[in-house]
Amino acid sequence: MKITPVILCGGSGTRLWPLSRKSYPKQFSPFIGEHSLFQTCAKRLNSEAFTAPVIVTGDPFRFIVLQQLQDVCIEPDTVLIEPVGRDTAPAIIAAALQVAESDPDALLLVAPADHLIPDEAAFRDSIEVAIPAGRAGQLVTFGIKPDHAETGYGYLELDPMTQGCTAPVPLRRFIEKPDADAAVKMLLSGHYLWNAGIFLFTAKAIIDAYRTHASNTYACVKAALDEGMTDLSFMRLAPGPWAEADATSIDYAIMEKATNLSVVPYHGTWSDLGDWAAVWRETQADGVATAGDTTAIDCQRVLLRSEVEGQSLVGIGLEDIVAVAMPDAVLISHKDRAQDVKLAVRTLQENGTKQAEVFPKDHRPWGWFESLAMGDRFQVKRIVVNPGAALSLQSHHHRSEHWIVVQGTANVTVGNKMDLVTENQSIYIPLGTRHRLENPGKLPMVLIEVQTGAYLGEDDIVRHEDMYARA
Numbered sequence: 001m002k003i004t005p006v007i008l009c010g011g012s013g014t015r016l017w018p019l020s021r022k023s024y025p026k027q028f029s030p031f032i033g034e035h036s037l038f039q040t041c042a043k044r045l046n047s048e049a050f051t052a053p054v055i056v057t058g059d060p061f062r063f064i065v066l067q068q069l070q071d072v073c074i075e076p077d078t079v080l081i082e083p084v085g086r087d088t089a090p091a092i093i094a095a096a097l098q099v100a101e102s103d104p105d106a107l108l109l110v111a112p113a114d115h116l117i118p119d120e121a122a123f124r125d126s127i128e129v130a131i132p133a134g135r136a137g138q139l140v141t142f143g144i145k146p147d148h149a150e151t152g153y154g155y156l157e158l159d160p161m162t163q164g165c166t167a168p169v170p171l172r173r174f175i176e177k178p179d180a181d182a183a184v185k186m187l188l189s190g191h192y193l194w195n196a197g198i199f200l201f202t203a204k205a206i207i208d209a210y211r212t213h214a215s216n217t218y219a220c221v222k223a224a225l226d227e228g229m230t231d232l233s234f235m236r237l238a239p240g241p242w243a244e245a246d247a248t249s250i251d252y253a254i255m256e257k258a259t260n261l262s263v264v265p266y267h268g269t270w271s272d273l274g275d276w277a278a279v280w281r282e283t284q285a286d287g288v289a290t291a292g293d294t295t296a297i298d299c300q301r302v303l304l305r306s307e308v309e310g311q312s313l314v315g316i317g318l319e320d321i322v323a324v325a326m327p328d329a330v331l332i333s334h335k336d337r338a339q340d341v342k343l344a345v346r347t348l349q350e351n352g353t354k355q356a357e358v359f360p361k362d363h364r365p366w367g368w369f370e371s372l373a374m375g376d377r378f379q380v381k382r383i384v385v386n387p388g389a390a391l392s393l394q395s396h397h398h399r400s401e402h403w404i405v406v407q408g409t410a411n412v413t414v415g416n417k418m419d420l421v422t423e424n425q426s427i428y429i430p431l432g433t434r435h436r437l438e439n440p441g442k443l444p445m446v447l448i449e450v451q452t453g454a455y456l457g458e459d460d461i462v463r464h465e466d467m468y469a470r471a
Contacts, residue, residue: 143193399453
């Protein structure tokens with residue numbers, strides 16, 4: 001029997017601001033290597049041992065999910081769209097109910113999309129060890145052997161007699177994120193593990209657990225699935241009953257109450273990359289971690305990261321500092337205060353600063369765009385359109401546009417006329433005229449858009465036709 005991966009990728013990850021933001025959270029960014037954390041997770045669970053994955057995500061990320069899976073040649077089984085995020089308990093039972101419709105005995109592996117697990121062979125071995133317990137009706141969780149006193153994770157307490165075991169062992173209790181002193185004591189004791197938030201169980205076993213311990217969440221999510229609707233290749237859960245489900249984690253809803261629990265200790269490398277200090281630990285060499293165009297001179301225990309093309313970030317004589325440069329925001333923090341980045345995001349939100357939530361690249365179903373320059377009555381954008389993709393047939397009330405193709409070829413509709421526009425050619429779209437942009441090629445198409453008009457907001461779009469069902 002193959003295992004069905006359930007990948008959860010609806011979180012926001014504010015502690016990794018400014019690279020992770022509400023509009024484009026950390027799971028979709030390549031923190032380490034060329035692929036995003038989500039893509040790496042999907043690839044990790046893509047082998048003969050697994051079926052096609054079930055993805056649970058939010059509406060703003062649905063096309064990002066499909067594009068990133070397509071880029072690594074993985075086809076999902078189902079993409080469930082949460083109307084709003086309500087933590088892991090509703091998300092997991094939604095996936096279990098969806099899978100149970102065709103196979104109640106299916107074995108599910110639930111995994112967050114944003115974890116770093118470099119030792120994939122050890123991880124696969126842990127899954128293999130957990131399978132018999134999962135098939136026998138146990139709810140299996142995976143615990144990480146701690147290598148430092150971490151206050152950002154929950155812990156799992158095991159019987160001291162099971163120390164050093166790799167087979168599934170009984171769980172004594174869950175422990176919420178501890179203070180520093182408690183974390184040190186648990187590290188030294190040797191019979192506590194970090195709670196990884198990764199689970200293995202059959203669809204039937206977890207559904208029975210929800211019926212027993214979280215009946216309201218079970219009923220509401222089942223109704224949301226029953227009343228849901230198919231939208232292109234997505235399954236949209238019905239917002240009414242979904243809103244009535246308890247917004248809580250699976251730990252609170254099920255794992256702290258169930259008696260059929262087992263833990264598989266995992267001794268390989270793992271991190272949830274929960275803050276910049278965690279990124280530093282996983283990427284540093286001799287105490288210095290750098291990414292992008294960066295230079296560290298006489299620095300100790302620092303992370304320097306530049307996400308700006310053509311901009312160099314230089315640190316001189318720094319100690320215990322995190323510096324992350326984006327095109328529209330720069331973070332500088334003491335490494336020991338990395339957990340407090342979320343407080344900075346909250347302050348920016350309260351001040352109405354758009355950088356708190358909005359990523360400089362605006363990702364759309366057809367590709368992405370970014371603003372290069374903006375002034376009174378004009379804006380310049382770079383627009384990248386994926387192969388075979390097309391913008392909606394649209395018009396604007398307040399602006400005209402001038403498009404210059406700089407890479408690839410575009411099919412451009414203006415009014416009733418269609419033109420093929422190649423590199424170094426341009427075309428003008430008068431105010432109010434219906435127009436569409438398509439990429440007929442096999443490579444991304446890049447153009448520069450110059451907008452002029454009295455109002456240049458993104459809400460000045462009237463969609464007349466749209467292949468992504470947004471009209």
